[in-house]
Amino acid sequence: MNLDLSYALRSTGAARAFTADPVDDATVAAILEHARFAPSGGNRQPWRVAVVHDPAMRQTMADLMRPVWNEYVGANAVGSTPMAFGRSIDAPPIATPNALLDQIEAIPVVLAVAVDLTRVALMDGHLDRPAVTGGASVYPFCWSVLLAARAHGLGGVITTFLSRAEPAAAPALGLPRDHALAATIFLGVPLHQPTKLRRNPVESFTTVDRFDGAPFRG
Ligand SMILES: Cc1cc2nc3c(=O)[nH]c(=O)nc-3n(C[C@H](O)[C@H](O)[C@H](O)COP(=O)(O)O)c2cc1C
Numbered sequence: 094m095n096l097d098l099s100y101a102l103r104s105t106g107a108a109r110a111f112t113a114d115p116v117d118d119a120t121v122a123a124i125l126e127h128a129r130f131a132p133s134g135g136n137r138q139p140w141r142v143a144v145v146h147d148p149a150m151r152q153t154m155a156d157l158m159r160p161v162w163n164e165y166v167g168a169n170a171v172g173s174t175p176m177a178f179g180r181s182i183d184a185p186p187i188a189t190p191n192a193l194l195d196q197i198e199a200i201p202v203v204l205a206v207a208v209d210l211t212r213v214a215l216m217d218g219h220l221d222r223p224a225v226t227g228g229a230s231v232y233p234f235c236w237s238v239l240l241a242a243r244a245h246g247l248g249g250v251i252t253t254f255l256s257r258a259e260p261a262a263a264p265a266l267g268l269p270r271d272h273a274l275a276a277t278i279f280l281g282v283p284l285h286q287p288t289k290l291r292r293n294p295v296e297s298f299t300t301v302d303r304f305d306g307a308p309f310r311g
Pocket of ligand 1: 105106107108109250251252253254287290291
């Protein structure tokens with residue numbers, strides 16, 4: 094199935110609710126077959142993917158993600174960016190249903206995505222702030238998974254809650270040494286594929302020459 098690239102880029106929203114239609118492994122393989130062409134630093138392709146079929150493993154993942162979700166909702170309720178750099182979370186967690194986690198066994202596809210840190214050049218790893226450049230070698234791959242899924246008539250969402258529980262999740266998932274959990278991706282036939290996306294206009298984030306420069310008008 095072909096999807097116009099421009100349309101796909103502008104209209105691939107997060108889908109979190111899916112029909113009961115199963116997605117077979119051949120389709121998952123076809124999606125990964127496209128996503129593997131994603132860019133990465135030095136073309137080292139440091140991603141690893143676990144296609145999580147086992148209901149017990151899925152439950153373990155959901156049990157680890159649920160407290161993180163509640164923590165996120167609690168922080169969000171007091172208006173802060175949850176888990177933001179330089180901020181401590183002073184809000185209590187709020188127990189909140191989350192269909193992705195509460196019905197994880199029924200989700201057609203659950204992918205755990207890891208990154209091999211020994212194959213990532215962490216250009217900003219020495220700075221006195223959280224390193225961000227390493228993610229650039231795995232998140233384009235994750236986004237390509239979503240775009241390829243869309244081209245197969247599927248929808249989904251990238252989530253990162255499991256990374257917060259990595260110490261407990263790592264042994265459960267058999268995460269190799271020196272690997273980090275980058276994302277859990279949920280896929281399926283979307284009940285509703287959001288296509289009208291709310292995104293900020295170019296002029297709100299683009300300036301000329303410097304980040305404090307004149308607005309870029311195009
Ligand atoms: C790095 C990253 C982490 C995300 N983590 C979560 C998450 O933990 N749970 C979730 O439901 N959605 C998660 N999302 C999905 C975002 O909430 C979604 O992309 C954003 O709200 C835009 O939604 P829209 O595409 O429907 O407009 C994440 C997306 C990204 C790119």
